[in-house]
Amino acid sequence: MVYWNFEISQGRGASPRVESQARSNTFWGGGETPFCPGAENSLYRKGCREPDMSDIPPVPAAEPQADFFELFRLLGKNPPPPLPSRGYRLALADGSRWWLSGIGHTAARVERLAAIMRLSPGERDGASVLLFTEGLTPPWPFNPPPTLPGWEVLEQRQLRGWFRPGQTHTLVELPFTEAEWVYLGLWSALTFIYQESLRRGGLPLHGALVSREGQAVSLVAPGETGKSTCCRRLPSPWRSLCDDEHLVVLGPDGKYLSHPFPTWSDYLFERGEFTWEVQEAVPLAAVCFLEQAPEDAIEPVGQGRAAVALYESSLETRYKLWLSPRHRGEAAYRRFTFDNAASLATRLPAFRLRVSLTGRFWELLDTALGWR
Structure with a gap:
């Protein structure tokens, strides 16, 4: 069974384009800010530039x-x-x-x-x-x-x-x-x-966040794909930081880190008592698109397909229980989301990770990332 469609979805409005766009800040009501993450990718037009934290204005001082x-x-x-x-x-x-x-x-x-x-x-x-x-x-x-x-x-x-x-x-x-x-x-x-x-170059993702000795891997997948099960099965020195949603951010040095965020279904349906160290940020080493399979396997994913899958995953964090937000800046939000997904896809390795019920998928991750 295939859990990720790596083709551009037509189901949520206009399809994204794998080319540079004028990044708009209109979801905060601002103006146009030309910006193009992943400028080293030949899919982008000339003249784009890498993310630069100096572009980000300070937090508004107004009271x-x-x-x-x-x-x-x-x-x-x-x-x-x-x-x-x-x-x-x-x-x-x-x-x-x-x-x-x-x-x-x-x-x-x-x-x-x-x-x-x-x-x-x-x-x-x-x-x-x-x-x-x-x-x-x-x-x-x-x-x-x-x-x-x-x-x-x-x-x-x-x-x-x-x-x-x-x-x-x-x-x-x-x-x-x-x-x-x-x-x-x-x-x-x-x-x-x-x-x-x-707006600062980050990307919220629907997926688990796991780490090994200070390096994190994002296990991106829709619901009911086995993210929580994978987290429970990980042996030491692997750690499960969260199993449903996390926020990838772009640090001042231009490197990606990720913050774990809560699994809200625990509270919506089960009245859970779990808590999460949301302010903990771990350097992000790779992204994996999780699938259920009879046998464990891992294979690289191209940048274009990874960008589209990351875009779709990020939008899932925007639409809570199929309740879409209404705001005139939604088109700008989508542009920011796709631009940042494309940047992430060009700068970190991405894999399709097939996971069985009894295999040792973490060993495949160790090998693919050169950790063993």
């Missing part, structure tokens, strides 16, 4: 309190209280920094999110703010969000996120109180963190 005050006023609500004194810090290896906090009843939800991701409390200290609140606008999905001057909104059934064009500070509405929807809303709110890392 979010005045902006959130203005947002509440435009929505016809009473002014919000000052930013909560309690919040949780998230620092990623690409230099992005976040401060998560909640207003009212959502404070307890943020505290739960912080526990799942092993985040420590601390001061904001200039980090981008992800502030949670209860529903402010009419219930959805049947009521569209209002159009507000100077504001963008990204909407999914389980949340609405408001932000200023060109800034990362975000106010997230969580309208539901049922446990499943609360966890789904917290999971979906990570979209805003992913967006900033994507």
Whole structure:
């Protein structure tokens, strides 16, 4: 049974093109930024350049309190209280920094999110703010969000996120109180963190993350393919960092690292108590596209096919339980995603890894990567 279709899918709108495009920052409401990861690849046009961390502007210095005050006023609500004194810090290896906090009843939800991701409390200290609140606008999905001057909104059934064009500070509405929807809303709110890392050259992936002696391998695969089983079977010195979703980031030195992220199905359906060290970043050595098979086998995957498979995998992290976000920057998000997938495919080895129920697939990885 084939679990990955390495042809470009037509199922999610316009197909990507394996050529350089003007990378748009419009999912944060910004302008066009010419950029072309993987310029060494002959598939790209001349004039493209390698990722350069100097291209990334600093985290906006603007204080979010005045902006959130203005947002509440435009929505016809009473002014919000000052930013909560309690919040949780998230620092990623690409230099992005976040401060998560909640207003009212959502404070307890943020505290739960912080526990799942092993985040420590601390001061904001200039980090981008992800502030949670209860529903402010009419219930959805049947009521569209209002159009507000100077504001963008990204909407999914389980949340609405408001932000200023060109800034990362975000106010997230969580309208539901049922446990499943609360966890789904917290999971979906990570979209805003992913967006900033994507803008910096990163890529969220649907897959397990495993490591051996400080080097990580991404096991990319759709659901029910055996990612969790593979993680459980790994012997020492292999480690399983996460089994469902991780964020690849581009470090200041131009090398890829990956952060493990939670397996949210544990909380949506099983009320799990697992936690993940999300701030741990491990250098990424390779990407493997996982398949079930009668016998173990490994073979290289070409850059073009790897780019398309990475693109599809990354989009899976965007569409939670088939609930598509609505935002005018979706086309730009897809362009960023494909450009970054192409860059990753040209700079790291990729393999098709066929895994049986009883084989020793990790030995194939050791051999393919020269680790034995």
